[in-house]
Amino acid sequence: MVCLYSSASKVGSEAGMFLRGLWTLRRRYCSGRLLLLGVAVCLFYQTLMVARSRFKGGPPAADERNKSTMTGALEVFDELLQDPSRLISTLEALEREIYVKGSNQNRAGRVTRAVVLTGQHVAADTEVQLFQRILEQRGYEVSLSRYAETNTAQRHDNGGSVGWSVLVCLSGSEKSCLRRVSFSHLQPHQRVNMIPGLVGAFSDVDGLCRFQTDSRLVGLALRINPSACGSPLPKLGDVRHVAHGDWNPAITTLNLVSPGLVAMVTVYVLVTSVTPLTAFLHHTGLVWTNEDTDSHTTQLKPFLLQQLGPDASHEALDHVKEVIGQVLRVAALTNEEPSSRHSRCLLCFQLMTFTLQFSGSLLPIIVKAETDLHFDGLRDPGFDGQIAKEFILEDALLFLLPAHSGQASLKSPSHTETGNGQRYGGCGGTYGLCLPEHQTLLLLQFLRQLRTPGPFELLYPAASPQRSPIQDFLFRSFPRAEESGSGLHFSALLDRVCSHYTEQRNQTYRTNKAETQTGWNQHSGSQDLPGDKERCVDPHLRQLYTDPPLTLSPPFSPWVKDYRAEVPFDVVTLRLRPEPISPACHIHLDEHRGPRTANYPVGLGNSIINILVTDELLTTEPEPVVMTIYTLHMYRESRPSLPMFGEHVMCGFVQDCGLVVQPDQPCGLEPLPGPLSPGEPLAPTRPCTSGDVPGRWVVPCLSCADNRTCDWREVAWQPEGCYHPLLDHPQLQDCMMYRKVMFIGDSTNRGMMYFLMERVNSSLEDWGKAHDSLIYRKVNQGHTHVSYSYYPQFWLEQSHRPTFQRALEQLILRSRPLENSRQTVLVAGGVQWLNTNHLRIMKEVLEREGLQDIMVVVKSLGMGFHLPVDGIRSLSLRGVQELYRENSNIITAAKHYGYEVIDTFSVTMGRYKEFLQGRCACHFHEVEKLSFSKAPLHRKMKLLRHGEESGTRTSGTGTGLSDQPTQQRQDQWVGSNSSTYHVRGAVNQVYSQILLSRLCVRDTGN
Structure with a gap:
């Protein structure tokens, strides 16, 4: 406006000089007509100039008003710069009024x-x-x-x-x-939550920040790697390459001063305005030193203090702010559109990530600049990175958003005055501050953020502004920087307000030297720093993190304690990380001393995970005091099944391609081969002579190339060339009459025992997860005796565990009297503890006890411990393959001693994903409680015949467990209504039925 006024004055002065010269010429040379013509031309010229001025800048009255306003504004700026406390008190009064208006609007239902x-x-x-x-x-x-x-x-x-x-x-x-x-x-x-100019500046796909190619920046010394936008991070040890590597010749580097810090530091910056630039640094950072294998989150000030000492740490942090501030300033200037100077998103904000490298100096270099928050390099970016990100996001939202959401107008009433009853400079403006509305909004926001910084610290403008060479360079290269005079004065006003708060804060720090040295002491989400020794006064979870993410029902809330979630069949593990509200509270999963973070195997059907929030500062208590318990009820779906309504093919598989136990054998579904010759039977006609006959799983599918087209309800175990007879209930009771069956092994062995009891009794009225000895004398109406001993007792110290010999001798003693014949049966085995040495010990004990002629059934190894689960051992793929070879050795040794063998490893190998609840992923059975109106249903294991017409299924369904494979009836046994418990699990049912067929081999004619 000042510019326009001076131009108009100059034009008027020149016009007056022209008229005086013309009057002189009239007296000497011109006639009256010529004089009138000259006056007319001059007036016409002046009319055109006035019209042009109106077209460009509005009416002359507006020019005068703008001039007056501009002059008043500059005078007020000078006054405000001299007395910032007066300005702050006025803004605080305005802020209170806006808060009251917003609250009233909320109460009014807006x-x-x-x-x-x-x-x-x-x-x-x-x-x-x-x-x-x-x-x-x-x-x-x-x-x-x-x-x-x-x-x-x-x-x-x-x-x-x-x-x-x-x-x-x-x-x-x-x-x-x-x-x-x-x-x-x-x-x-x-x-x-995004500033388009910054997004454009730092989002070049070629890895080059756009402002680095700006010709106006030639000669500018910025400490930023030319490929900082989008390039992979350099290795920490290659510091010379980063410090003195492939630089743009137009950008000069500064000399490094040694000694200093050698580390990669990632910081998180919140940009709250671009014009003028205001940015804040979060106190949480990511650090990686030569002593670390991975990055870890920490607070920046304590880290720098520990590494460098008090003075050098402050200097290093100031350099971090300076380097980042310069880059942000350049990015804002080079990506600003002139047309958007007065029409922009005033309160837009942008979170950014800057990775800096200290290579023996206190002056860092930026090696990566990214929009949004990134946590590359963490050992656990899925949980630790997401948790740290959400802490910073929450801090940023609370930092940016006022405590109310009402949008009260900034238009001031005519009677509003400043705190001392006078308006600044006598001008109008917003609340008499002579500031436009957008500047008032920014000033209010900046004031609130300086007053309650929380976990943020001002990055730009500098607390003690001093004109740097780079700032001088920018003002020369961008003459319209910071807009015009008022914008420049507004930036100076922000600097003065900042300096005022810095002086107040320094006075507070001087009264507390310890706080001055350590910086931010309040907790704001940095989970790796121990807080003060406090009691767990708020025993609630802040959030429940899972991998894969779960859809909880109801949605998570700290005040809701019970949740349900479902996962598909292919999800076999769940990683869980509960995060407490208070760092003084401790989290344990399932038990008092359980882990805080854990991988859980997710079995088919229902699983329960308990989350304990505890207080561990009560030293008088032997165990942590449980304050709150959250319960997560998981349900894992069964394998997707497509019912067979039309043509299909029969497919078979031995092992799953997700876990190839036998590398030299095919995996996944394969079409079953047809009969070898036209006269070959369509299904086996002879019963199997042992329980370890090799076999495969068979299932009808539309295509063997896609397991989603299979009817998995009809999957069945098919031994090669034979079948395992399936006994009906009367046959089974006769077979087990006056027999004593001893089981020794772990929970998988116990599951076979309960299956036998339920089949013989038609019910299962007693059940328990016993880890010692059990004796059942009323099986088969009291005509069958069943006993059990848990082995090995892994929860005891090695020196206190009973040996296998001792456990077997005690089981025999408790089961006596015993008959030295096949009327006495010993079933031994478990998941993976059995080895050939146990078989040798078993033979020696039986001979010493006079029981060398009893029937011994060895349950071989089984799948389990194949998932990466915390707190227990986990087998690698090679470990599982070695387990398969060990299983073969056990089978060979057992046959050498004349024992029966049930090869449970081959049965479980192909369906290893179908485990039920349990951390070992080894349980293929589960005992469920039934109501009296519900009875268990044991359907026989189906075996589909070979050699049928392509795409059709046999009308008669044979089975490897039936009396004859041509038997047409569906031999389904249904328990009585008095049954209280039921053993479920299709895989356990298969090898338990094989056990029954081997126990009753004399009754089936084999």
Whole structure:
């Protein structure tokens, strides 16, 4: 405006000189007509100039008003710079009034809306829940959509700038936001979590920040790697390459001063405004030194203090701020559109990640700059990275959003005055500050953030602003930087306010020297630093993190204790990480001393995980005091099955391609071969002579190339060339009459025992997870005696565990009297503890006890411990393959001693994913309690015949366990209504039925 006024004055002066010269010429040379013509031309010229001025700058009255306003504003700026405390008191009064108005609007029912665009996230993701929770706490009504195009608030021709106050664009929705939202038409109160100029500056696909190619920056010394935007991080040991490597010749480096810090440090920056630039540094960082194998989260000030000492640590942190601030300033200037200077998103913000390298100096270099938050290099980026990210996101939202959501107008009433009853400079403006509305909004936000920084510290503008060479360079290269005079003065005003708060804070720090040295002492989510020794006064969870993410029902809330979730069949493990609200509370899974984070195997059907929130500072208690218990009820679906209504083929498999135990054998489904010759029977006609006959699983499918087309309800075990007879109930009772059966082994052995009892008794009225000895004398109406001894007792110390010999001798003693014949049966085995030495000991004990002629059945090894589960041993693929070879050795040795063998390893190998509840992933049975109206149903194991017409199934279903494979009837045994418990599990049923067939081999004619 000052410029326009001076130009108009100059034009008027020149016109006056021209007229005086013309009057002189009239007296000497011109006639009256010529004089009139000259006057007319001059007046016409002046008329054109006035019209031109009106066209460009408005009416002359407006020019005068603008000039007056500009002059008053500059005078007020000077006054405010001299007395910032007076300005702050005025702004605080304004802030209080806005708060009251916003609260009144909320009470009046006015709704302020926030939109969260989830992008690649689902509504159940913890990050989405975080935004929803914080925004609702701040009084917003939150709506979720995947993209801007699908949200009703964004379907306006004006770019969707009506109807919402906060817009959050999560990963995957950024392009939708940039495409749909017109940032130049947003209302002053609207916020978006992205600044387009910064996104464009640091998002070059070639890894080169766009401002690095700007010709106006030639000669500027920026400490940033030319490939910082998008390139992989350099190795920590290659510090010389990073410090003095392939630099842009136009960008000079600074000399390094040694000694110093050698580390990679990742910091997180919140940019709250671009013009003028304001940015804050979060106190949580990611560090990686030569002594570390992985990065870890920590607080920056304590880390630098520990590494460098008090003075050098402050200097290093100041350099971090300076380097990042310079880069942000350059990025903002080079990516600013002139047309958007007065129509921009005022309150938009951008979270950024900067990775810096200290290579023996206190002056770092930026090796990577990214928009959004990134946690590369953590040992556990899935949990630790996400948890740290959500802490920073929560801190940022609480830092940015005021405690109310009402959008009170900044228009001041005519009677509003400053705290001392006078207006600044006598001008109007917003609340008499002579500031435009957008500057008042920014100033209020900046003031609030300086007053309550929380876990953030001011990064830019500098607390003690001094004109640096880079700033001088920028002002020369970008003459319109910081807009015009008022913008420049506004930046100076921000600097003065910042200095005022810094002086106040330094006075507070001087009264507390310890706080001055350690910096931020309050906890704000940095989980790796131990907090003060406090009691667990708020025993609740902040969030429940799972991998894969679960959709909890109901959605997670700290006050809800019970949740349910379902996972598909292929999800066999769940990683769980509960996070408490208070760092003084401790988390244990399932038991008092359980882990805080654990991998859980997810068995078929129902599983339960208990989460204990404990207080461990009560030293008088031997165990942690449980304050709160959360319960997660999991349900894992069965294998997807496609019912067979038409043509199909029979497919078989020995092992799953997800766990190839026999590398020299095929995996997955294969078409079953047809009969070898036209006269060969369609199904085996002879019973199997042993329980370890090799076999395979068979299942009808539409195509053997896709297991999703199979009817897995009809899957059956098929021995090669024979069948295992299946006894009906009367036959089984006769077979077991006056027999004594002893079981020794772990829980898998116990599962076979309970299956036998249920089949013989037609019911199972007693059951327990015994880890000692059991004796049942009323099986088969008291005509069958069953006993059990748990081995090995792994929970005892090695020196206190009973040996196998001792456990077997005690079982024999408790089961006496025993008959030295096949009427006495010993079933020994378990998951993976049995070896050939146990077989030798068993033979010696039986001979010494005079029981060398009894029937011995060896249950071989089984699948289990093949999943990466915390707290127990976990077998690698090679370990499972070695286990298969050990199983073969056990079978060979058992046959050498004349024992029967049930090869449970071959049966469980192909269906290793179908384990039930239990951390070992080795249980293929589960005992469930039944109501009196519900009875268990044991359907026989089906075997589909070979040699049928292509794509058809046999009308008669033979079985490897039936009397004859041509038997047409469905021999299904149904227990009585008095049954209380039922042993379920299709895989356990198969090898338990094989056990029964071997026990009763004399009754089946084999």
